[in-house]
Amino acid sequence: MTAGLVPAMGAPAWAGEAVLNSGDTAWMIVATALVMVMTPAGLALFYGGMSRYKNLLNTLAMTFVAYCLASVVWVLWGYSLAFGPDKGGVIGGLDFLFFSGITPASLEGSIPTNVFALFQMTFACITVALVLGAVVDRMKFSAWIVFTVLWVTFIYAPIAHWVWGKGWMGAMGALDFAGGTVVHVNAGVAGLVLALVLGKRIGYGKEAMFPSSIALTALGSALLWFGWFGFNAGSALVADGLAGSAFLVTNTSAAAAALAWMFTEWQVNKKPTVLGIASGVVAGLVAITPAAGFVGVGAALAIGLGAGVLGFAAVAKLKHRLGYDDSLDAFGVHGMCGAFGALATGLFADPAVNAAGTGLFFGNPGQLWIQLVSIAATAAFTAAGTWVVVMITKALTRGLRVDEENEVVGLDSAVHGERAFEIQ
Numbered sequence: 001m002t003a004g005l006v007p008a009m010g011a012p013a014w015a016g017e018a019v020l021n022s023g024d025t026a027w028m029i030v031a032t033a034l035v036m037v038m039t040p041a042g043l044a045l046f047y048g049g050m051s052r053y054k055n056l057l058n059t060l061a062m063t064f065v066a067y068c069l070a071s072v073v074w075v076l077w078g079y080s081l082a083f084g085p086d087k088g089g090v091i092g093g094l095d096f097l098f099f100s101g102i103t104p105a106s107l108e109g110s111i112p113t114n115v116f117a118l119f120q121m122t123f124a125c126i127t128v129a130l131v132l133g134a135v136v137d138r139m140k141f142s143a144w145i146v147f148t149v150l151w152v153t154f155i156y157a158p159i160a161h162w163v164w165g166k167g168w169m170g171a172m173g174a175l176d177f178a179g180g181t182v183v184h185v186n187a188g189v190a191g192l193v194l195a196l197v198l199g200k201r202i203g204y205g206k207e208a209m210f211p212s213s214i215a216l217t218a219l220g221s222a223l224l225w226f227g228w229f230g231f232n233a234g235s236a237l238v239a240d241g242l243a244g245s246a247f248l249v250t251n252t253s254a255a256a257a258a259l260a261w262m263f264t265e266w267q268v269n270k271k272p273t274v275l276g277i278a279s280g281v282v283a284g285l286v287a288i289t290p291a292a293g294f295v296g297v298g299a300a301l302a303i304g305l306g307a308g309v310l311g312f313a314a315v316a317k318l319k320h321r322l323g324y325d326d327s328l329d330a331f332g333v334h335g336m337c338g339a340f341g342a343l344a345t346g347l348f349a350d351p352a353v354n355a356a357g358t359g360l361f362f363g364n365p366g367q368l369w370i371q372l373v374s375i376a377a378t379a380a381f382t383a384a385g386t387w388v389v390v391m392i393t394k395a396l397t398r399g400l401r402v403d404e405e406n407e408v409v410g411l412d413s414a415v416h417g418e419r420a421f422e423i424q
Contacts, residue, residue: 020107027239027243028234031233032234035119035234043220045220046224048063048212050212050275051211057420069145078157081094082158083160084096086166089168090168102114133326133334134195137411150389155385159381172374188330195324221278228254232250245353250300253288253304254285257307258277261311280308283310288304295345310336310340311333347368402415
């Protein structure tokens with residue numbers, strides 16, 4: 001019923017009567033806190049530092065409000081839709097609305113159900129917040145609020161159920177340990193759709209749009225890296241060797257990707273930027289996420305190196321060649337590297353690491369096809385569903401985009417009446 005245990009570890013982990021394990025419970029409470037730090041701290045700083053100085057606070061505010069809204073939606077109905085009793089492999093039932101029936105004594109495997117539900121909540125929160133990176137500088141705050149509620153309900157919850165809630169994708173055998181499709185392909189494609197509907201920022205491609213603080217972005221990247229250990233290692237749902245393996249390969253991939261991005265950028269643009277190193281870290285974390293509980297260190301190095309090069313190419317070349325305005329490269333880093341990581345899982349999944357996963361290089365070519373289907377299905381559903389959500393949001397809020405004057409002035413002062421920096 002979760003990223004690590006279905007399908008990653010399979011039925012044996014749930015065999016027999018569930019018994020509370022205090023060590024597993026303590027680890028999962030810590031892991032949940034680590035993932036929580038990723039959104040209103042790590043991602044807020046990572047995105048905020050890349051946004052322009054006049055929109056830094058607006059970026060922080062939209063990240064914070066995404067976390068708050070998704071948290072409330074999750075306890076009211078989101079968890080039930082994602083992890084309630086399966087309905088045709090498509091969605092969960094409504095048995096757990098308002099956390100109905102979940103008591104301190106309820107268990108999921110060896111941990112309390114409320115801890116499991118909160119851990120999954122942090123995934124929903126960061127996924128919708130990742131979408132924001134594609135549209136900073138130009139989306140109405142009110143529209144973002146409505147979009148967040150609708151998107152978590154109608155896009156995130158169903159896909160989480162497909163993969164982790166005993167839905168059709170998990171039953172098919174798709175491997176997604178901690179969110180390659182559920183989180184990153186999902187958020188990246190949604191961000192691209194939203195960016196295309198909103199249109200380009202005023203002056204995009206004609207004037208320089210400097211980040212407000214690369215230092216904040218670097219700090220945000222470090223916090224994301226720190227929190228990601230809970231994201232990936234926590235997805236084992238137990239404090240065991242598999243969690244330790246996921247921890248190890250997560251760090252390895254992030255480091256390899258940071259170096260790959262840095263050296264690629266150094267070769268192409270003649271300068272190794274701090275922004276590039278920080279972005280490489282995130283690219284490597286994204287790519288290892290679906291594979292974290294299935295691969296060893298050698299595969300993690302390969303995945304990280306590939307993600308660093310791919311991420312740089314998507315951000316520095318693909319976006320400009322295709323002409324879309326993805327403000328902070330949500331699609332380039334999360335969509336592209338998430339899909340790469342999901343495919344790499346189909347190649348490198350090693351049964352010696354986790355018996356629930358065997359990839360092409362270990363004698364199971366069918367797994368690669370399953371991974372391709374899972375990526376395509378996620379992208380198609382997210383693209384179509386997000387467009388519908390965007391159209392509904394547009395109708396409810398009488399437009400998605402701020403007016404031209406406020407966009408030029410900046411959303412910190414126009415929307416919030418505040419400034420991030422005092423300019424002398």
